[in-house]
Amino acid sequence: MIKFVPEPHLLDSPRGRDWPRLGAPRTPGRAGAPANSADVVIVGAGPAGLAVASALWHHGVRDVVVLDRDGRPCGRFFDRIDRLGQRVLRSPYEHHPGVEGYRDCELLDFARLHWSRLTDVERREIRMAQAGHRSVVPVDVFEAYCDHLVTSHHVAERTWQASVREVLPTAEAVTVRANRFTVTAPHVVLCLGEERRSAPEAWWGGGTPPRGVSYWDDPVPARGSRRIVVGAGLTAAHLLTGSLEAGHEVHWVVRETEERYQCADVNSSFFRPEGRARFDGVDRSGRLELMGRHRRASIMFEFRPRLQQAEAEGRLVVHRGESVKEVGDGSGGVVCRLESGRLIEADSAVLALGTTPSIGGGLLPPDVVAERDGWPALDERTLGYTGAPRVSVVGAAAGLVLGPAARNIDGHRVATARVAASIAHSLRHERVPVVAGA
Numbered sequence: 001m002i003k004f005v006p007e008p009h010l011l012d013s014p015r016g017r018d019w020p021r022l023g024a025p026r027t028p029g030r031a032g033a034p035a036n037s038a039d040v041v042i043v044g045a046g047p048a049g050l051a052v053a054s055a056l057w058h059h060g061v062r063d064v065v066v067l068d069r070d071g072r073p074c075g076r077f078f079d080r081i082d083r084l085g086q087r088v089l090r091s092p093y094e095h096h097p098g099v100e101g102y103r104d105c106e107l108l109d110f111a112r113l114h115w116s117r118l119t120d121v122e123r124r125e126i127r128m129a130q131a132g133h134r135s136v137v138p139v140d141v142f143e144a145y146c147d148h149l150v151t152s153h154h155v156a157e158r159t160w161q162a163s164v165r166e167v168l169p170t171a172e173a174v175t176v177r178a179n180r181f182t183v184t185a186p187h188v189v190l191c192l193g194e195e196r197r198s199a200p201e202a203w204w205g206g207g208t209p210p211r212g213v214s215y216w217d218d219p220v221p222a223r224g225s226r227r228i229v230v231g232a233g234l235t236a237a238h239l240l241t242g243s244l245e246a247g248h249e250v251h252w253v254v255r256e257t258e259e260r261y262q263c264a265d266v267n268s269s270f271f272r273p274e275g276r277a278r279f280d281g282v283d284r285s286g287r288l289e290l291m292g293r294h295r296r297a298s299i300m301f302e303f304r305p306r307l308q309q310a311e312a313e314g315r316l317v318v319h320r321g322e323s324v325k326e327v328g329d330g331s332g333g334v335v336c337r338l339e340s341g342r343l344i345e346a347d348s349a350v351l352a353l354g355t356t357p358s359i360g361g362g363l364l365p366p367d368v369v370a371e372r373d374g375w376p377a378l379d380e381r382t383l384g385y386t387g388a389p390r391v392s393v394v395g396a397a398a399g400l401v402l403g404p405a406a407r408n409i410d411g412h413r414v415a416t417a418r419v420a421a422s423i424a425h426s427l428r429h430e431r432v433p434v435v436a437g438a
């Protein structure tokens, strides 16, 4: 059987080009504090928060306060991407972060508008997208499009830098306490994204990693030329290619017995309505099983030729079917003991162990989150917490309702359509007098 393998140069789009934009690139949020009440507070200004703010704008809901630790819309998303040296998105053009049902300039239209700035490879990907095939989106295009969304939906002027500490719902309103101020609103949407998954305590006793060991979203210590990468997903794939390009000799510890080169980090069928419908007809245990099976990391096809070539040349040593047992300081750097008893020594080790959805724990009262198996208790139709219907979620936290697509850009658009419509409807039909600081 002949297998289609996309060419690796799809991974190499130039980064940092200057795009004509409606507004300034990477517009920061506002300094100071917002008013102490609003119609809607959105916590988190990543792609999910941006989708919610833009959809509410289309619904005519303008009294919106967006709060984000970083303050810049999509700041954490692009910081993570740039730390990994990622030049193309993991999702195709059809996963555009715009608003469902409104004929805005979509991601694909935006890319076509800037045709003259694109490379031949990038232009070919646009033709693939137009023909309904899988395509690859340059990070440059995606970033400029996000700026376009921010500007055209007036999101930056509604965004404040703040770290939210508590979200306290009552029957009438929700109070959001941040580090510098408090805002009360009839509706709050949590768009908190995902935090990196920490190493098991057994590896080094928990807490700060040993010298020379770092996580994927931290700066990698510049030590020597031998590196260990632990993990089997796209983040690991980027770390591997970056390390190989920098001339490192790399050991890759991958738990699976074989690398899985899937085209998206979850099966693409889950992004289509019929894929999501597989989730609707299934009970809780069936959903947990599907989430377990389809959330497992995998690598884009495009990486295969590069990694296989590096392995053949001895620049990459792959420890397949191996798990890490312990990580520690060695005389010559980092020592990694595998379950098989094998020891690997290197100058540095980078851990890409996946991410965990932020489901509102630590912000909302525990009985509202009602966490079971890592998932909150949500209303299937509105994505509101069943114990606090005025607080809803968009993003990975909606995984047990929407399926694996919830954690990706396409899923944010689907979740947002439900959440924004339900909030706009409720604001139109039940004007609640909000008592600030209640």
Ligand SMILES: Cc1cc2nc3c(=O)[nH]c(=O)nc-3n(C[C@H](O)[C@H](O)[C@H](O)COP(=O)(O)OP(=O)(O)OC[C@H]3O[C@@H](n4cnc5c(N)ncnc54)[C@H](O)[C@@H]3O)c2cc1C
Binding pocket: 043, 044, 045, 046, 047, 048, 049, 067, 068, 069, 070, 074, 075, 076, 077, 080, 081, 084, 086, 088, 089, 090, 091, 095, 162, 163, 164, 165, 191, 192, 193, 194, 235, 358, 394, 395, 396, 407, 408, 409, 410
């Ligand atoms: C390197 C990388 C590449 C990826 N590439 C793709 C891709 O190509 N396509 C795709 O579909 N998905 C991709 N993903 C998955 C991706 O994370 C999501 O699609 C997207 O970032 C999620 O958006 P979000 O808004 O839910 O989360 P985030 O982008 O993480 O945004 C959440 C925001 O909430 C803020 N926040 C959290 N808690 C608080 C608090 N208490 N107070 C204030 N602010 C808070 C965070 O600081 C952050 O800014 C990628 C993920 C990574 C890590």
